[in-house]
Amino acid sequence: MLRDDRKxxxxxxxxxxxxxxxxLEKIRGTLLSPDARKSAPVFSISQLEHFTGAxxxxxxxxxxxxxxxxxxxxxxxxxxxxxxxxxxKWTRHFRxxxxxxxxxxxxxxxxxxxxxxxxxxxxxxxxxxxLSLRGHKVLLVDVDPQASLTTLFGLLPGVEIDxxxxxxxxxxxxxxxxxxAVRKTYWPDLDLIPAMTRLxxxxxxxxxxxxxxxxxxxxxxxxLGLDPLRDEYDVIVxxxxxxxxxxxxxxxxxxxxxxxxxxPSTLDFASLSQFWSLYLDIAHSxxxxxxxxxxxxxxxxxxxxxxxNDASSxxxxxxxxxxxxxxxxxxEIPRTSIAGTAAVxxxxxxxxxxxxxxxxxxxxxxxxxxxxxxxxxAQLQSVWAGWRDE
Numbered sequence: 001m002l003r004d005d006r007k008x009x010x011x012x013x014x015x016x017x018x019x020x021x022x023x024l025e026k027i028r029g030t031l032l033s034p035d036a037r038k039s040a041p042v043f044s045i046s047q048l049e050h051f052t053g054a055x056x057x058x059x060x061x062x063x064x065x066x067x068x069x070x071x072x073x074x075x076x077x078x079x080x081x082x083x084x085x086x087x088x089k090w091t092r093h094f095r096x097x098x099x100x101x102x103x104x105x106x107x108x109x110x111x112x113x114x115x116x117x118x119x120x121x122x123x124x125x126x127x128x129x130x131l132s133l134r135g136h137k138v139l140l141v142d143v144d145p146q147a148s149l150t151t152l153f154g155l156l157p158g159v160e161i162d163x164x165x166x167x168x169x170x171x172x173x174x175x176x177x178x179x180x181a182v183r184k185t186y187w188p189d190l191d192l193i194p195a196m197t198r199l200x201x202x203x204x205x206x207x208x209x210x211x212x213x214x215x216x217x218x219x220x221x222x223x224l225g226l227d228p229l230r231d232e233y234d235v236i237v238x239x240x241x242x243x244x245x246x247x248x249x250x251x252x253x254x255x256x257x258x259x260x261x262x263x264p265s266t267l268d269f270a271s272l273s274q275f276w277s278l279y280l281d282i283a284h285s286x287x288x289x290x291x292x293x294x295x296x297x298x299x300x301x302x303x304x305x306x307x308x309n310d311a312s313s314x315x316x317x318x319x320x321x322x323x324x325x326x327x328x329x330x331x332e333i334p335r336t337s338i339a340g341t342a343a344v345x346x347x348x349x350x351x352x353x354x355x356x357x358x359x360x361x362x363x364x365x366x367x368x369x370x371x372x373x374x375x376x377x378a379q380l381q382s383v384w385a386g387w388r389d390e
């Protein structure tokens with residue numbers, strides 16, 4: 001028989017939950033001190049060259065003309081740095097021909113997978129930050145009730161974020177579009193629609209609305225809700241739950257493209273196969289019922305948490321390339337200590353200083369994410385070019 005002190009009533013669980021929230025607030029206050037809010041990074045001249053694609057002579061020439069921010073020289077000497085907002089002005093100047101053409105809508109991308117622990121949230125956050133550093137205005141949308149993405153951006157679900165701040169009013173029909181839920185973040189030109197646990201109520205609200213109204217189309221709620229925002233943002237990145245839920249279906253159906261991170265393990269490979277099978281069952285049903293045949297501009301398979309020295313990993317990566325062919329991105333995200341270090345501080349590789357890891361470890365992670373984002377950025381330009389020609 002279990003000891004009485006091992007049993008747990010609802011009141012015991014409520015007390016545990018309350019203690020966990022207090023602990024998380026203390027942790028955030030320590031990690032993000034002094035004001036318990038995150039701040040965007042600053043960048044060196046070499047990083048400015050990297051993101052603009054311009055050499056130092058061109059940068060110095062533009063700076064002398066006074067067209068762009070000259071950065072800040074630390075008191076007492078040192079190297080000049082640029083804020084994130086200043087760097088974005090530079091990248092927009094030098095990458096003007098690679099930004100969203102006037103008159104075209106922003107592109108919506110869902111980061112999705114049926115399985116948890118495949119780096120969906122890290123991939124979504126890093127993709128959004130990397131695209132913003134290339135001059136795009138980005139909106140992140142958290143549709144996962146676990147709200148990991150929201151927490152990653154320094155917001156506490158249930159403390160700072162209540163149900164009315166999430167997409168729940170949109171899914172329940174109390175709001176007609178998602179503009180009410182958009183909030184600024186610490187990162188310039190990267191806004192967020194947050195989530196919290198009560199967003200899970202959408203899994204009951206959407207089918208209830210469908211049952212009450214035969215003409216209601218539950219899978220289009222998010223798509224229609226994001227429509228007004230597609231003129232305001234160049235890219236919308238959605239972080240989805242680790243299941244094929246009503247909210248995941250909404251995210252996928254609202255998307256122009258998919259990024260599917262998958263670690264190269266046998267279980268993850270099998271889970272991905274099930275993801276496609278379940279999605280196809282639903283997509284075919286919707287097509288037969290309403291004639292909604294979904295077509296994506298791109299579907300990317302991203303090998304994540306890759307250990308290049310692991311024999312089984314090499315085998316599964318071979319399976320991925322054999323099955324998904326050109327849809328497997330050339331870039332692979334390596335398994336490094338960077339991911340864990342960044343997560344402890346509620347951040348990504350872009351939030352970390354180079355001193356957070358050895359030079360080689362940092363470079364492997366940073367270069368891999370940069371290559372991944374370059375691949376997606378090239379796809380964005382191709383999609384806009386196709387839309388412009390239609």
